[in-house]
Amino acid sequence: MSGSVAERLAAVRERVAAACARAGRPVESVTLVAVSKLKPAALIREAYAAGQRDFGENYAQELRDKAAELADLEGLRWHAIGPLQTNKVKYVARVAGGFHALDRLEVAKEMSKRREGTSPLPCYVEVNVGGEDTKSGLEPGALGDFLAEARALPGLQLVGLMSLPPPTDDEARARGYFQTLRELARTHGLPGLSMGTTHDFELAIQEGATVVRVGTAIFGERA
Numbered sequence: 001m002s003g004s005v006a007e008r009l010a011a012v013r014e015r016v017a018a019a020c021a022r023a024g025r026p027v028e029s030v031t032l033v034a035v036s037k038l039k040p041a042a043l044i045r046e047a048y049a050a051g052q053r054d055f056g057e058n059y060a061q062e063l064r065d066k067a068a069e070l071a072d073l074e075g076l077r078w079h080a081i082g083p084l085q086t087n088k089v090k091y092v093a094r095v096a097g098g099f100h101a102l103d104r105l106e107v108a109k110e111m112s113k114r115r116e117g118t119s120p121l122p123c124y125v126e127v128n129v130g131g132e133d134t135k136s137g138l139e140p141g142a143l144g145d146f147l148a149e150a151r152a153l154p155g156l157q158l159v160g161l162m163s164l165p166p167p168t169d170d171e172a173r174a175r176g177y178f179q180t181l182r183e184l185a186r187t188h189g190l191p192g193l194s195m196g197t198t199h200d201f202e203l204a205i206q207e208g209a210t211v212v213r214v215g216t217a218i219f220g221e222r223a
């Protein structure tokens with residue numbers, strides 16, 4: 001992959017806009033989260049200078065450290081996109097503007113406690129739509145009970161569902177995962193859909209994504 005972060009970001013933005021146009025959706029209906037995990041703060045500054053404001057990080061300590069290092073960047077929003085252990089919640093609770101991998105009630109309760117007195121944290125519940133053994137995320141059948149409990153917690157705002165489906169080059173299959181997530185969100189009355197990465201964000205937009213999480217296409221391959 002070639003070009004500066006600003007150039008790659010511009011190319012991704014164009015592709016997002018084109019996908020929105022094809023889907024008959026306004027471009028403002030999709031938030032592009034630039035996934036900066038394992039990438040240096042200097043590259044985040046480059047993306048910020050090019051107008052990017054939403055950034056995604058997977059690892060709790062990395063998010064905490066980068067948030068401290070980049071505290072001077074006004075209006076930057078951090079999205080915690082990886083699963084959290086309960087004892088790491090404290091690292092992201094203060095700095096995150098969104099949490100995309102909620103899948104355990106203990107984590108929800110801890111986050112709720114740590115957000116007391118601040119604005120409610122927009123949360124996406126992660127769903128395992130691929131039925132994989134090893135992946136994080138709730139089984140679709142467990143969603144109803146989970147939401148009933150999580151919605152009652154102060155300090156959290158349950159806004160949508162999130163998924164990271166198994167990678168596939170089979171377009172029909174990828175679409176199927178996204179459609180499953182969309183139907184689940186509709187069934188449970190949630191407006192947000194955090195889905196689609198470098199590999200498949202255009203497809204995800206066609207299937208209704210409100211947030212796409214794109215790393216490699218903006219910052220290059222990770223080590």
Ligand SMILES: *Cc1c(COP(=O)(O)O)cnc(C)c1O
Nearest residue numbers: 035081164197198213214215216
């Ligand atoms: C790393 C990651 C992404 C970004 O993946 P790319 O293929 O680099 O675009 C998106 N979502 C989650 C949950 C991730 O862990």
